[in-house]
Amino acid sequence: MLYGVGIGPGDPELMTLKAARILAAARVIAFFAKRGHQGHARRIATAHVRDGAEEIRLEYPVTTELPVEDPRYLAQMADFYADSAALIARRLDQGLDVAVLCEGDPFFYGSFMYLYDRLRPAYQSEIVPGITGMGGCWTRAGLPMTHGDDVLTILPGTLAEADLVTGLERADAAVIMKIGRNLPKVRAALAQAGLSERAIYVERGTMADERILPLKDMKDRPAPYFSIILVPGRQGRR
Ligand SMILES: C[S@@+](CC[C@H](N)C(=O)[O-])C[C@H]1O[C@@H](n2cnc3c(N)ncnc32)[C@H](O)[C@@H]1O
Numbered sequence: 001m002l003y004g005v006g007i008g009p010g011d012p013e014l015m016t017l018k019a020a021r022i023l024a025a026a027r028v029i030a031f032f033a034k035r036g037h038q039g040h041a042r043r044i045a046t047a048h049v050r051d052g053a054e055e056i057r058l059e060y061p062v063t064t065e066l067p068v069e070d071p072r073y074l075a076q077m078a079d080f081y082a083d084s085a086a087l088i089a090r091r092l093d094q095g096l097d098v099a100v101l102c103e104g105d106p107f108f109y110g111s112f113m114y115l116y117d118r119l120r121p122a123y124q125s126e127i128v129p130g131i132t133g134m135g136g137c138w139t140r141a142g143l144p145m146t147h148g149d150d151v152l153t154i155l156p157g158t159l160a161e162a163d164l165v166t167g168l169e170r171a172d173a174a175v176i177m178k179i180g181r182n183l184p185k186v187r188a189a190l191a192q193a194g195l196s197e198r199a200i201y202v203e204r205g206t207m208a209d210e211r212i213l214p215l216k217d218m219k220d221r222p223a224p225y226f227s228i229i230l231v232p233g234r235q236g237r238r
Contacts, residue, residue: 002092002123003099004106004116006130007044010207014136015048019128023048026099028091030056030084032111040226041101056091056098058084068158081111085118092123105130109156109177134175134228137205141212143232145173150233157182157229164189173233180225187215195231203227 003022008014023029023045033039039057049055061076068074091098102112106127116125134154138145146152153171155164157178168174168189176186179201190196199215204226215229 001097002088002116002119002125003097004102004110004112004125004127005099006102006105006128007041007048008131009104009133009136009205010040010044010210011136012044012047014131014206015044016128016130019130020048022099022128023101024050026050026053026097028054028056028096028098029101030058030088030098031101032058032060035059035061041103044103045101054091056087058087077114081114081118085115088115089119089123092119102130104133104136108132133205133226134177134230137202137212137228138175138230138232140205140210141200141202141230143200143230145175145230146233152233157186161185161189161192165192168193168195168231171231174229174231176229176231178225179223179227179229181222183223183227186229190215190229190231198231200230200232201227202230 003026005019005022006016007019027050029049031039031041033042061080062073088098088100100112100115102110104110106112106129119125150172152173152175153167154175154177155167157176157180159167164176164186174195179186190199196216201213201215201218203211203224205212205228
């Protein structure tokens with residue numbers, strides 16, 4: 001069985017009982033990590049990984065060094081996902097279950113989906129949903145996000161500035177993911193949409209080194225990849 005296990009936004013207590021049970025039993029786990037880093041998912045899952053489990057570390061060949069639309073990025077990532085799927089398939093072919101650790105929810109902007117697309121035609125799979133990063137972040141920020149018929153718009157910060165503005169102008173409440181190097185562009189788009197005052201910045205939400213502050217108070221220093229911007233909806237409307 002291929003398991004895609006959502007392990008939540010960072011705080012290890014924000015993991016489902018089902019995820020913890022599957023991890024405690026898994027003889028083989030796999031997880032994505034940036035070169036030279038432990039990997040967020042692996043760190044979050046530490047307390048739940050079975051002693052002696054085999055660990056398949058899937059190290060991204062490239063992360064933020066190249067823009068996502070760069071053909072070199074696309075080619076390298078396609079090879080990487082094909083090789084990663086092949087590594088996991090080898091274990092599945094031996095009759096072993098493999099649990100892939102997924103930060104947040106596996107089907108929400110997760111790298112796991114690229115493995116799942118390749119493996120699901122040939123193997124049995126089970127997905128365990130997880131609390132998303134945005135859910136963890138808006139909870140920690142104390143931000144009720146949507147009331148009544150508010151429309152929530154989720155935008156990747158990798159979009160072009162004009163597309164961000166269009167999305168934000170239509171939104172009642174908004175979440176902007178994948179901030180990192182996109183911060184100056186996202187900030188400009190929020191200003192154009194008239195939302196700068198309402199925007200809250202959350203870095204590594206629910207993790208030990210979390211930071212939460214109004215975006216307007218965030219001085220121009222780089223944002224890490226694990227940061228998000230939240231614009232709550234029309235608060236208090238019935
Ligand atoms: C590739 S997506 C993965 C999303 C994940 N599958 C989920 O369910 O939230 C990574 C982006 O999610 C956001 N994110 C996820 N967890 C976060 C957290 N704990 N704090 C801040 N941002 C987070 C960031 O915007 C980050 O760039």
